[in-house]
Amino acid sequence: MTARTDAGPELHARLTAWLVSHARAFLFSLGKLYRAPLASLMTMAVIGIALALPAGLFVLLKNLEQVSGGWSDEARISVFLKRDTDAQVWQKLRQRIAQRPEVARVELITPDQALAEFRAHSGFGSALDALGENPLPAVLVVHPRADIEDPVAIGVLRDELARLPGVDDALLDMQWIQRLHALLATARRTVWVVAGMLGIAVVLVVGNTIRLDIQNRRQEIEVAKLIGATDAFIRRPFLYGGIWYGLFGGLLAVLMVQAALGLLAGPVARLASLYGSSFTLQGLSGGEALAMIGLGTALGWLGSWVAVGRHIREIEPS
DSSP states (O other): OHHHHHHHHHHHHHHHHHHHHHHHHHHHHHHHHHHSHHHHHHHHHHHHHHHHHHHHHHHHHHHHHHHGGGSOSSOEEEEEEOTTOOHHHHHHHHHHHHTSTTEEEEEEEOHHHHHHHHHHHHSOHHHHHHHSSOOOOOEEEEEEOTTOOOHHHHHHHHHHHHTSTTEEEEEEEOHHHHHHHHHHHHHHHHHHHHHHHHHHHHHHHHHHHHHHHHHHTHHHHHHHHHTTOOHHHHHHHHHHHHHHHHHHHHHHHHHHHHHHHHHHHHHHHHHHHHTTOOOOOOOOOHHHHHHHHHHHHHHHHHHHHHHHHHHHHHOOOO
C-alpha cells in the first residue's frame, strides 16, 4: 500500500523535473541566439532564402494554375456552319448533334454573338464597321462526354461532324490544352525536386552551425559529463537551437515571398488590365504559411539532431 501511495507523487516529481529541464533548455537556446544576433541572423537568412526559393516557385505555379483554371481540360470541337444557313438550320443541327451518345452538350454561338466578342477582344472594331456586313459564321461548340478521352475516338467524332449538311468545317481544339497541362505537371515536379534539394541544404546548414557550437562548448560538455550529465540532457539545448533556427528561417521565408509578391502585384495587375482581366496575384494562404514555418522548424530540428547525435557521443572527458 505504501509503495502505491508514493508512486503518484514520485511520478509527478519526475514529470515536473522533466518539464523544468526542457523549459530551461528552451529558454537557454533562445537566449544564446539573442546574445549572438549577427551570426544567428545570418544563419536564419540563409535558411529563409533556401525555403523562399521553392515557396516562390510554388506560388508562381499556383497563380499559373489559377489563370488556366477557367480553361476546361476537356476536348472541344468547334463546328463552323455555312454562312448561307439560317437560324432554323442552326437549331436543327444543334439538336441533332446533342442527341449523339458521345456528346455531353452543344453550345450555339450566333454570328452576332461572335462579332460582339471579336469586337470586344480584338481591338479591330473600326475595321469591322468598314466591312458593311458580318463576315463571321455561326458556330456550334461541341463538348464530348468527359469519359471519352481517346484522341482517336474524338477525332472520328470531329470527322463525322464535318460531314453533316450545313457544316463548313470542324476543328478539334485539344492539343494546346494537353501541352499546357504537361507543362504544369513538369513545373510541379520541378518544384518538388528544387524543394527537396534546398531542404537538404537547410539540414546541412543547421547541422554545420550546431556542430561549430558543439566544438566551441567542448569543455563545458566534458565538465557536464564528469558530473554525471546524460547525453540527452546535454543535447537538449542544441536541439532547441536547431528548432529556433528553422522556425525563424521559415518566418523569414514567408516574409520574403510575400514581399516579392507585393513588388510584383502592381505590374501584374496593369498587365492583366491590358487584357481585360481582373486577375490578381495570390500569395501564400494562412495554412500554407504555417506549413512553411512548420517545415522550416522540422528541418532545423533534423539538422541539429543529426549533428548532435554524432558529435556529442564523440566528446568524452579525458
